[in-house]
Amino acid sequence: MSIGRKFVPVKITDKKWADRFVQGEVFMRALADFGVWNRLQNIENAKINNNFRGDLREATVRHVEENFESEQFLQGMPSELINAIKTVDYIDYSDMQYFKLFCLYNLYYNEKNGTFEGPDEQLASFGDTAVIITDMDAFIKRFLIALLVKEDKNNTHFIPVANIVEYYAPETADIKTPLFHKTNSYVWQNELRIAIGELDIHNKFSTSPDQRYPLIQSTEPILLNIGSIEDITLQIPVQDFISLNLPAELPKRCVEITPESLLGKIIDETQQQFKNYAPKQTKLIFTI
8 A cells, every 4th residue: 555644634614514524414425516427417407507616527537638639539520629629538427426425635744844734725615614533543433334324224235435536647647546536736635535335236237257236326415424523523714724723732643544544444445446447438528
């Protein structure tokens, strides 16, 4: 596992949602709400949202910025259009959009200097409050227990996955884990993603070499109640957070992802699951 930097996980949101989060509400929205799927639906419904927040290239499986003229799907297009295109992306148009996300910011700690790395001012656009998780292992345990309770109650099954988002450079790239990759224009987000997929246990299908259940094709959000986390969180105004006006004891609360840690085990399993992932369907988008 090549994850070795210490950090403190932080949820940045508006105060009213921060309070509900601390009381145990973990609200998870579908990846479709943040990507091109959401945008297309808005256009189709004539409800274009000019305040769209997200990344149209969410769940990219291939990004092409060099020699894209030779791409098969562009063949036959007018030369005027080809000359205007800057980049080409292939978006997973099957399972990825149905994963429900819970996103955190990683406040990285520089052990050599004994200081935290300053957050980007753009984080203030996420909300006015920073909820600092001071015991990530306890948080993950409560999250998983709540997920098991929901499974038993609803007679369903979830697949939990997690990873630190990797940011790819503007060059040709084949991406193996589309749920956990974004363009490097978003590198300031320092994102840790926890995601769950609800499996359709009534429609098992065969894939080579494994057999698995497909995800239920629903973009409805999921609300988990993990119980109060007041004992493992701190709330501060987002501007104090950005200015690194932090509690003195915070360096002692840093997370270190190791193979033995609960989060490390989930990340390792996630990487194995996505190791040979191949989308069943892709969507071509390009930038002009």
